Structures are given as C-alpha cells and as structure tokens.
Amino acid sequence: xxxAEAFQIIxxxxxxxxxxxxxxxxxxxxxxxxxxxxxxxxxxxxxGVDIATGLxxxxxxxxxxxxxxxxHSAIVVIEWSDIDQRLGIRSSAGWRAxxxxxxxxxxxxxxxxxxxxxxxxxxxxxxxxxxxxxxxPPMTYQPPSEESDFELRLKLxxxxxxxxxxxxxxxxLISDTQLALTSPIEGRxxxxxxLHAGFxxxxxxxxxxxxxxxxxxxxxxxxxxxxxxLDQTLWRGILGDVGVEGINWALEGKSQGHALYQxxxxxxxxxxxxxxxxxxxxxxIVEEAFRRPDILLQSSSVFPMEVGWGVKSEAVGRILQTWxxxxxxxxxxxxxxxxxxxxxxxxxxxxxxxxxxxNPGAIVxxxxxxxxxxxxxxxxxxxxxxxxxxxxxxEHRSEEGSEVSADFLSRIEGKVTLESAGSDQRAFELxxxxxxxxxxxxxxxxAEWKTLAQRPGAFLATVSYEDRFGPLGRIAVLGGYxxxxxxxxxxxxxxxxxxxxxIEFQAIRQLFSKxxxxxxxxxxxxxxxxxxxxxxxxxxxxxxxxxxxxxxLRAEDFGRLCPRLxxxxxxxxxxxxxx
Amino acid sequence: MDDVxxxxxxxxxxxxxxxxxxxxxxxxxxNTKEWDSIAQLRLLTLxxxxxxxDIDFEEFEGATSFQALEQALQVQ
Numbered sequence: 001x002x003x004a005e006a007f008q009i010i011x012x013x014x015x016x017x018x019x020x021x022x023x024x025x026x027x028x029x030x031x032x033x034x035x036x037x038x039x040x041x042x043x044x045x046x047x048g049v050d051i052a053t054g055l056x057x058x059x060x061x062x063x064x065x066x067x068x069x070x071x072h073s074a075i076v077v078i079e080w081s082d083i084d085q086r087l088g089i090r091s092s093a094g095w096r097a098x099x100x101x102x103x104x105x106x107x108x109x110x111x112x113x114x115x116x117x118x119x120x121x122x123x124x125x126x127x128x129x130x131x132x133x134x135x136x137p138p139m140t141y142q143p144p145s146e147e148s149d150f151e152l153r154l155k156l157x158x159x160x161x162x163x164x165x166x167x168x169x170x171x172x173l174i175s176d177t178q179l180a181l182t183s184p185i186e187g188r189x190x191x192x193x194x195l196h197a198g199f200x201x202x203x204x205x206x207x208x209x210x211x212x213x214x215x216x217x218x219x220x221x222x223x224x225x226x227x228x229x230l231d232q233t234l235w236r237g238i239l240g241d242v243g244v245e246g247i248n249w250a251l252e253g254k255s256q257g258h259a260l261y262q263x264x265x266x267x268x269x270x271x272x273x274x275x276x277x278x279x280x281x282x283x284x285i286v287e288e289a290f291r292r293p294d295i296l297l298q299s300s301s302v303f304p305m306e307v308g309w310g311v312k313s314e315a316v317g318r319i320l321q322t323w324x325x326x327x328x329x330x331x332x333x334x335x336x337x338x339x340x341x342x343x344x345x346x347x348x349x350x351x352x353x354x355x356x357x358x359n360p361g362a363i364v365x366x367x368x369x370x371x372x373x374x375x376x377x378x379x380x381x382x383x384x385x386x387x388x389x390x391x392x393x394x395e396h397r398s399e400e401g402s403e404v405s406a407d408f409l410s411r412i413e414g415k416v417t418l419e420s421a422g423s424d425q426r427a428f429e430l431x432x433x434x435x436x437x438x439x440x441x442x443x444x445x446x447a448e449w450k451t452l453a454q455r456p457g458a459f460l461a462t463v464s465y466e467d468r469f470g471p472l473g474r475i476a477v478l479g480g481y482x483x484x485x486x487x488x489x490x491x492x493x494x495x496x497x498x499x500x501x502x503i504e505f506q507a508i509r510q511l512f513s514k515x516x517x518x519x520x521x522x523x524x525x526x527x528x529x530x531x532x533x534x535x536x537x538x539x540x541x542x543x544x545x546x547x548x549x550x551x552x553l554r555a556e557d558f559g560r561l562c563p564r565l566x567x568x569x570x571x572x573x574x575x576x577x578x579x
Numbered sequence: 580m581d582d583v584x585x586x587x588x589x590x591x592x593x594x595x596x597x598x599x600x601x602x603x604x605x606x607x608x609x610n611t612k613e614w615d616s617i618a619q620l621r622l623l624t625l626x627x628x629x630x631x632x633d634i635d636f637e638e639f640e641g642a643t644s645f646q647a648l649e650q651a652l653q654v655q
Contacts, residue, residue, distance in 0.1 A: 003621075003628050007593035030620060196636040197620050203628070 006038035017050035022066045022074035026059035026082035030199040035210035073126040095139040111161035122170040130174040183208035223373045225274035229334035233355040257363035262296035269301035272383020278315040283307040313346035324496040382473035392469035410566045412467040418573040421460040427477045434493035440525035457482040487517035522551045590625040607644030
C-alpha cells in the first residue's frame, strides 16, 4: 500500500471509531500509525479506528500507561533503541568495549522489565509484539561477516525475553520470517528519516509491519478439513498402473515433495484437522498401499476414504456430509486441473488447490499455503478427539440407518457435563467459528468476550459430551443474563459434530432448571448458515424464519414439546447467587 | 509547471483533508493550524511518493508553504 492510498482510506471514513487500539512504541509513530490505521479500516470495511500512541522514547512508560486504559488490543513495537538508546543511530555514547559490556547488562535487565510489563498488559487486552526488525549499527570491531560475542549475547537476551512473552496466551509475536517475505532486511531502515525525525522505517517496511499486525489481530478462521487426491498427489505414480510397490514418496525416487506433503497431512491430522481421501482408484489396492510400512500418512489419520470410479464432486459431497461441515471450511487438493474445476463448480466455497507434482519449489509453496489455511494458536483436547468421534458416530449411524431414533439414543449412554466457562479459551474459539448451530452469528473480539461475562446477572457455560463411542469434549457454549422476569440468551452455539444427540435440548432443560425462569428469551438472528438452529426453534413452534428478533420459549411449552432425553447429566455449572 | 502544482495539490488534499482546495496556494505553516512538524514530514513523504523523488528533509525543512514547496520542486 502506498502512503497516499493509506491517507485516502483514512480520509474516506466519517464513521465513529469501531475499535480503539494502542500502538505502543519508543520511536515516532509517524507512517506506522498511518498504515496501521488504514489497514485496520480496510479490515473493518471503512469503519473508523482509533489509534492511541504514547510518548517518544518512552516505550516502558507507554506500556505502563496503556495498562490503565481500556482498548480492543495493544500493538507493541520494540526496536533495539528501546532496549538501550545506545543501540540506535541517534545516540553517540560510544562503542568502546566497556560500553558494549554495559549495554548487554542493561539490555538483559530491560528485557526482564519489559517482559513483566507485557504480561501485565496482556491480562487487560490481547497484545501483539514485534521484536526488533532492524539490524544493529556497526558497533563491534569484529568483521560484519562474523557473529560477535556482543551481538550473540544481545540476541540471547532478546530471545529469552520473547520466549517468556510468548508463553502468555494473550501475547502473539510477529514472525520475522514472514515479515522478511514482504520486507527484506536490507530495505527496512530509512536512515535519513531516523536521524531527522526518529522514525526509522521505510514506507515499505512500515506497511509490511502494519499488514502483519492486522493479520495477527484478526486472523481468518482456520479451515477444518482437507480432502486429498492420491495418484500424483499423495504419492508419485498411478497406483492402478504401477502397483503398490511402484508408487513412491522419497528422495531416492525423486518424489520427496510427496513425502513432505504426507508429513504435512499427518501433522495437520495430529492438530485436529480432518483429512479425507477422494480418489478414482480401486478400493482394494488403495487399502494395500496404505499398509506399506514406509507410508507417512497412516490410514488411521484419514476418514473417510472415498475411493471409487464416480465423479469427484460426489465423493467430496459425501465427505462433507460425513464430517457435517460447510464447504467453506474445506480445502481440496488434486493434481488434475479438470478435477479441481469439477469440484470447484459444484462447491464454489471449497478452496481448490493444485498439487504441482513435477515442481518441488511449487510443492513447498503449497505446503506453506496449507499451513496458512489451517494455522491455529494452540491444540485443544477437542482437536485430538474430533476424528475419532466422527469416525465412531458415522460408522454406527451407517449400521443404524440415517435417522437417529430415540431407541438408539437410549442405548448410547450419553453424558452431558455443564460447567462455567470462566476464561475457557475453547468457549471463545467455539463461538467465533461455529456457523450452523449458532443463535445469531455474532463474532466477538477477546475484549468484547470478557465484557460479556461482566454484565449484571451474566452466565456463561460450556457443555461437554461423551457416549459409548467416545468423548466429544466441549462442544457447546450457552451464555446470557438473567433479569427478574426472564432468562436472556444471546450466545448459543454447538459444534456440528454434536448434532443428532439431543444435547441442545438437554442444555436448555438445564438452563430452565437452574434459573427457574418462566421463559427464555433468545436473541436470534437468521444467517445463511444457521438452519440447524432454526430447526430447533421450529420444534417448539417458534418462528425461526424471522430475520432478527427475540424468540421466547416458555417453560411450559418446552416441557410439553421436548423429546425424551436419556443423558446422564453431570452438573458442575455454578451460577452466581443473583441468578 | 502545472504538473508540479497539480501533483502538489494532490499531496495537500491527503495531508490536509479538511482544507478547501481553493486555499492550497496560500497555505503555509503560519496560517494552517494542522501544519505542525509531523504534518510537514507526512507532506514531504507524500511529495516524495507522488513525484517519485528522494526528498532531503533537511533541505526542505524551510519549505513550509505551498508556494515554497512548489518553487523547490520546480528547481529540482
């Protein structure tokens, strides 16, 4: 983005600020502030953004003062001159050996102080940290081609500081590797502007940083599943032509790209991403190929395997049905442009990516693309359980037929556990990624999420589930507040993995029971995707086709129309006394 | 000459969005409240981008009016 474009974006909006964000630095904010504001406004489609900055040369003070204010989040930009002024080019305190030793000692102490301050700030709001992005000035007598003891000790102090900061779940560090892709190190420092105004960044570097701030503050929801082709994709060779021993994925077979792809899929599966196969092949020989001892993606990590001679898009459709997730949460990888086009036409929301089997460089690019699609900050227990629960339930349903009967539900020994959500990260994640069973589609920032629980009479609970097919983990979140005359629900989501077990009915039964409310008022909004939620309301003769409004479910209607429930309920949900 | 004026006007429109375009020619740091040292840096960076030239901030430090900037850019 050019600076002129950034000013145009900022100048176009007359809307009141949608969010306030602290931009905390020791350098002059100048163009970094402009680019950050413009990129945030782009993200909010033109809505105003309030950027609060602090005093020049006082990073510590700026962080300390931000702790006393409320904001959506804080961006902390640290340069070497913030660690010690003598590490910047505006200082002339000398570069003699004793000075260098003192700088290292001071830097270690400063890093420790900054780490404590960042932890304090992170208890108030999410914090994005960009570590020093510029090179050090030529301070040591050693040739620049060699690492100096001084520079290594400084980098060690910095690395320890960043590692400590990264241990806090509300602190995220900007990746310098990613930054270097758009802002190579040699093009970052504007020496003239640094000396003239205390702003050391080139326009390109300031814009690249601003872009990463926005990506880190508002990352896209990670995709949930990947569907892969086999021949010339998961391995090199056509299985039907060359047989099980003829296909390969190894350095020796000049097919290392396929090995890397298998490794990546196995790693994604470990992190809770669903992996399925859609391949035009003979099922028997594919099964045999997956039994090869050197395969890196085990068949146990893949479900379902749609192997046959039918149309690819139909196989993709069956996989989506088994997973019970929307096409926009899925990536499809195939080497054939024709197959990609056919699937893309039937499911435009599926992200279709070509596997470039004869171009190793492009394969590595594809792997980075996949990491971007599926990147997540942490792996939760639910991620580990996902595949097993889908596999177990799907296999059992295929034995029972497509309809889940009361008789079936009475035999699966379902257990529902309700707990206060507190600061449960899973609850926040679930609310922000669930589409189908979602009361109103509202997404929350971390700051907004915290304020929800501070309302008078507020409640927020998670619902966990397990049955004899295994645990699903925490699969639903229910939140709202109670007034004298009713219980109001404005947060209600449930993972699509938990459908067909009547967990939603049990959750509402428990809410009626705990609040003794005569009625529950749901803040409903129709979205393109929340059909399953509408079906729930339709069961109680409530008009879920209303675009937006309050749907009122009376306790007596619920008691009359609720299906028979067979769950064992484990109630750990402590509601406050005022409820 | 017109080209310099037109480009400089575009920079003013971005740096001082509240200023009426008819006032650009007479504008200076003395008679424009928003024209402080930071605004001067922003303006000079916009000029550098618009004209595709490296601007020496020291050299342009005294160019704190539309006319002075126009003159300096024409000389260059």
